[in-house]
Amino acid sequence: MDRKEGKRLKSHFVGLRVSEEQKSALSKLQKASGLGKTHLLLKGLEMLGEYYSLGLDQPHLSLALKELEVEALRHAEAIKQISQKGLAIKLIVQELRGIDAIVEKYKGDKSQLIHILLDVQKKNRWLPKLALMWVSEKLEIPLAQVYTIASFYKAFSLVPRGEHLIRLCMGTSCKVRGVPIILDRVQSLLGVKRGETTPDGMFTLESVNCLGCCALGPMMTVDGEYYGDLKPLDVKKILSRYK
Amino acid sequence: MKTFNRISSPEYLEKLRQEIKAKREPRKPSVSICVSTGCIALGARRVTKAFMDELEKQGLKDKVEIKETGCLGFCEQGPRVTIYPEEICYLKVKPEDVPEIVSKTILEKQVVERLLYKDHTTNRSMQKLEDIPFYKYQLRLLLENNAKIDPKNIEDYIALGGYSALAKVLFKMAPKQVIEEIKKANLRGRGGGGFPTALKWETTQNAPEEPKYVIVNCDAGDPGAFMDRSLMEGNPHSVLEGLIIGAYAIGAREGYVYVREEYPVAAETITLAIRQAEDYGLLGDNIMGSSLNLRVKVQRGAGAFVSGESSALMTSIEGKVGEPRPKYVHTAVKGIWNKPSCLNNVKTWACVPVIILRGADWFRNIGTKDSSGTMIFSLVGKVMNTGLVEVPMGITLRDLIFKVGGGIRHDKKFKAVQTGGPSGGFIPEQYLDTPVDFEELVKVGSMMGSGGMVVMDEDTCMVDSARYFVDFLLEESCGKCAPCREGLKELSRTLSDICEGKGKDEDIQSIMDICEVMKEASLCALGRTAVNPVFTSLKYFREEWEQHIKEKKCQAKVCKALINYYIDPQMCQACMLCLRECPAEAIQGSKGQVHWIDQEECIKCATCFELCNFHAVKKLSGEPVPPPPPKGMNPIRKPKRGN
Numbered sequence: 001m002d003r004k005e006g007k008r009l010k011s012h013f014v015g016l017r018v019s020e021e022q023k024s025a026l027s028k029l030q031k032a033s034g035l036g037k038t039h040l041l042l043k044g045l046e047m048l049g050e051y052y053s054l055g056l057d058q059p060h061l062s063l064a065l066k067e068l069e070v071e072a073l074r075h076a077e078a079i080k081q082i083s084q085k086g087l088a089i090k091l092i093v094q095e096l097r098g099i100d101a102i103v104e105k106y107k108g109d110k111s112q113l114i115h116i117l118l119d120v121q122k123k124n125r126w127l128p129k130l131a132l133m134w135v136s137e138k139l140e141i142p143l144a145q146v147y148t149i150a151s152f153y154k155a156f157s158l159v160p161r162g163e164h165l166i167r168l169c170m171g172t173s174c175k176v177r178g179v180p181i182i183l184d185r186v187q188s189l190l191g192v193k194r195g196e197t198t199p200d201g202m203f204t205l206e207s208v209n210c211l212g213c214c215a216l217g218p219m220m221t222v223d224g225e226y227y228g229d230l231k232p233l234d235v236k237k238i239l240s241r242y243k
Numbered sequence: 244m245k246t247f248n249r250i251s252s253p254e255y256l257e258k259l260r261q262e263i264k265a266k267r268e269p270r271k272p273s274v275s276i277c278v279s280t281g282c283i284a285l286g287a288r289r290v291t292k293a294f295m296d297e298l299e300k301q302g303l304k305d306k307v308e309i310k311e312t313g314c315l316g317f318c319e320q321g322p323r324v325t326i327y328p329e330e331i332c333y334l335k336v337k338p339e340d341v342p343e344i345v346s347k348t349i350l351e352k353q354v355v356e357r358l359l360y361k362d363h364t365t366n367r368s369m370q371k372l373e374d375i376p377f378y379k380y381q382l383r384l385l386l387e388n389n390a391k392i393d394p395k396n397i398e399d400y401i402a403l404g405g406y407s408a409l410a411k412v413l414f415k416m417a418p419k420q421v422i423e424e425i426k427k428a429n430l431r432g433r434g435g436g437g438f439p440t441a442l443k444w445e446t447t448q449n450a451p452e453e454p455k456y457v458i459v460n461c462d463a464g465d466p467g468a469f470m471d472r473s474l475m476e477g478n479p480h481s482v483l484e485g486l487i488i489g490a491y492a493i494g495a496r497e498g499y500v501y502v503r504e505e506y507p508v509a510a511e512t513i514t515l516a517i518r519q520a521e522d523y524g525l526l527g528d529n530i531m532g533s534s535l536n537l538r539v540k541v542q543r544g545a546g547a548f549v550s551g552e553s554s555a556l557m558t559s560i561e562g563k564v565g566e567p568r569p570k571y572v573h574t575a576v577k578g579i580w581n582k583p584s585c586l587n588n589v590k591t592w593a594c595v596p597v598i599i600l601r602g603a604d605w606f607r608n609i610g611t612k613d614s615s616g617t618m619i620f621s622l623v624g625k626v627m628n629t630g631l632v633e634v635p636m637g638i639t640l641r642d643l644i645f646k647v648g649g650g651i652r653h654d655k656k657f658k659a660v661q662t663g664g665p666s667g668g669f670i671p672e673q674y675l676d677t678p679v680d681f682e683e684l685v686k687v688g689s690m691m692g693s694g695g696m697v698v699m700d701e702d703t704c705m706v707d708s709a710r711y712f713v714d715f716l717l718e719e720s721c722g723k724c725a726p727c728r729e730g731l732k733e734l735s736r737t738l739s740d741i742c743e744g745k746g747k748d749e750d751i752q753s754i755m756d757i758c759e760v761m762k763e764a765s766l767c768a769l770g771r772t773a774v775n776p777v778f779t780s781l782k783y784f785r786e787e788w789e790q791h792i793k794e795k796k797c798q799a800k801v802c803k804a805l806i807n808y809y810i811d812p813q814m815c816q817a818c819m820l821c822l823r824e825c826p827a828e829a830i831q832g833s834k835g836q837v838h839w840i841d842q843e844e845c846i847k848c849a850t851c852f853e854l855c856n857f858h859a860v861k862k863l864s865g866e867p868v869p870p871p872p873p874k875g876m877n878p879i880r881k882p883k884r885g886n
Contacts, residue, residue, distance in 0.1 A: 111561050111562035114544075114545050114559065114562055117545070118545060149545075149562075152564045152565070153545030153546050154546030155546035172624070172661060172664070172697045172711070172712075173466070173621075173624050173629075173695075176624045176625060176697055176698075176699055184848050208505055208546065209466045209505075209715065210466035212472040213469065214469050214621055215281060215621070215629035215630045216285065216319065216321075216629075217623070228281075232853050
């Protein structure tokens with residue numbers, strides 16, 4: 001951006017540096033904003049979306065918004081049909097509003113962090129960075145602490161999970177009844193190891209310690225659907241139902 | 244909105260109970276279907292749906308009641324359906340069987356023979372649950388009501404006398420008396436350690452700080468034990484009633500139920516139960532018209548084994564990382580948010596109303612001198628009848644495995660039974676006559692634990708099993724203290740070497756040394772007891788370890804690196820099945836020509852072994868693989884049956 005343009009953009013609008021005309025256009029959209037820190041950030045993000053939709057580019061962003069813009073681009077990339085950054089950002093706002101609702105459900109209680117993360121994960125299948133940032137912001141818990149929780153507990157995933165989640169029980173009973181062979185079979189069929197997702201994003205393979213169905217082992221669940229007394233040859237048939 | 248009967252006095256509870264009973268018609272046919280996780284896995288929901296559709300179709304919707312109940316323990320034979328009032332118990336019911344059950348059993352009062360339990364030794368089929376050997380030796384204090392109760396309906400529990408123990412406690416007993424009663428009954432913690440429950444309660448009661456908390460631990464699920472889940476899913480109000488009584492005795496005003504993440508159904512059930520109890524005035528302010536106030540919240544875990552440990556569980560409830568902390572001051576005095584917290588296992592809480600109602604003396608008479616009452620075991624692994632069994636303490640392992648469990652599957656030889664999960668040990672055949680109670684199991688190097696009982700047969704490798712537990716704990720160790728974190732890592736590495744045929748003579752000694760240190764120096768029980776599986780495996784099955792190290796042989800033929808697959812040319816029928824399915828394309832031969840495995844290519848995935856209809860594929864260990872058969876060898880055809 002050259003100096004001249006920098007001079008032109010002297011007005012500020014929730015973290016964005018804009019020109020006078022742009023500011024007035026954006027101000028019209030601001031009416032509902034101005035409620036606390038997180039709301040303002042959310043509003044700012046919405047503005048950013050509008051800003052892009054208005055055909056403007058290369059804004060000077062506040063640090064927080066810059067972080068969010070990176071996330072927006074990732075998002076736009078992930079859902080290929082969206083070519084416009086503006087739309088992508090609006091989608092993010094929608095997502096964050098969803099997290100707001102979850103936090104609201106637990107009345108913003110800090111001790112409910114695990115529950116909140118479980119619920120967020122239920123919606124997304126995994127925990128995107130943006131979601132963790134937002135939870136940290138809303139609950140006023142340091143981001144590092146949110147990450148500690150998200151990485152300690154096995155139920156959480158910090159990388160995208162596939163469309164279908166396979167959980168194979170590695171409990172003692174299942175082990176005695178031959179789950180290692182089933183695991184080999186699933187791994188060779190999908191071509192991924194434990195904890196990985198297939199390249200086509202269809203399946204994620206995870207192992208759990210005990211599904212509590214010890215009398216029926218070897219046991220696995222696909223998207224919460226239980227399959228017991230598995231034989232190595234059953235696996236192919238079961239997986240083909242999800243393709 | 245529905246109005247609820249807020250129970251404002253013990254008299255009102257009785258009145259309500261009579262009302263509920265009066266509403267029910269005992270002669271009305273009813274279908275009870277088990278919908279706990281095990282039976283759901285086997286398709287119980289589809290069976291329920293089929294019953295609903297069929298009753299609708301036959302115009303019987305109002306004449307027959309469908310009840311979704313909890314687990315009866317015989318999971319292997321699920322889905323289980325019981326038809327009342329005749330109490331006919333059908334096992335392994337499929338949706339296709341439903342029309343027949345409706346028209347034959349419900350309408351014509353005839354029994355569908357093929358769906359009954361058939362004893363494999365006598366070949367007799369049995370109608371009633373109590374006749375089945377699996378149940379004959381059991382004493383079901385806690386699990387008994389699971390089949391009679393719809394866990395989603397508090398009225399079912401009340402109708403069976405529920406919450407009368409609470410009424411007795413609130414209006415006829417002082418808190419001290421309650422604790423005295425529990426002490427007299429000698430109730431001990433069912434979660435593993437066997438710590439006297441009354442002592443724990445007393446400590447929390449006497450702790451100076453307020454508020455005090457009571458907590459239900461539904462996370463102590465060792466792999467291989469699922470009784471907590473079953474109780475929670477089948478009879479949540481019995482746990483709640485125990486918890487409320489405990490809160491009264493201790494003086495707690497807040498309670499938590501901690502449910503592990505892998506048990507979604509249990510979490511759902513208990514949440515609903517709490518809401519119903521609140522609606523009926525059994526939780527909240529002025530419980531049953533008394534001055535007791537108690538609020539209970541459900542807390543879900545997020546998948547961490549160490550969080551079953553009491554201090555770790557409490558930090559997890561605070562929304563932090565579930566790591567244990569040193570317990571110089573017990574959690575009973577400084578627990579959640581450093582306030583006195585009394586944590587008991589699901590089964591321990593569920594025992595409380597039973598003791599209050601039937602009396603401490605009665606409870607004490609069950610079981611052994613130092614371990615009274617019953618214990619629920621999950622009898623699983625290579626045993627014939629797998630499932631949940633509730634037996635009086637003091638039953639011998641032999642009775643448990645061979646009488647209740649019906650012996651070992653496929654006529655294999657018994658090798659060991661593993662109790663207590665990753666903190667317990669393996670118990671070999673010579674100790675099968677050990678009576679099962681808290682002390683006796685410790686004497687043979689294991690422990691009661693949560694009640695997991697995994698039976699292993701000759702096809703189980705003891706070195707591999709020890710490695711399994713070490714690897715399990717390695718993954719679950721929180722990493723806070725060095726002996727546990729580093730010790731497990733080293734144990735895992737050495738054990739892997741042994742299993743992969745790279746074991747050295749000095750390995751056994753170094754394993755013993757590491758175990759010694761871990762046992763003495765670890766911060767919490769996870770590390771201190773982690774050595775039990777290794778110790779017991781070494782102590783009782785040393786020759787198997789030495790075979791692995793010296794002869795590179797795995798007698799159970801489990802350790803992949805030490806076995807080879809081999810097709811017996813005398814038995815191969817050249818059917819092409821394994822040849823086609825082999826993922827490594829390691830099997831050579833053709834139609835009409837005996838197959839053989841190229842050992843270089845074989846990835847030992849066991850596909851051919853599982854597939855072969857003629858048992859021609861063998862596992863070899865510690866012996867050379869015979870050379871492939873001469874090219875073009877024709878199969879030796881087996882004579883067809885009847886010839």
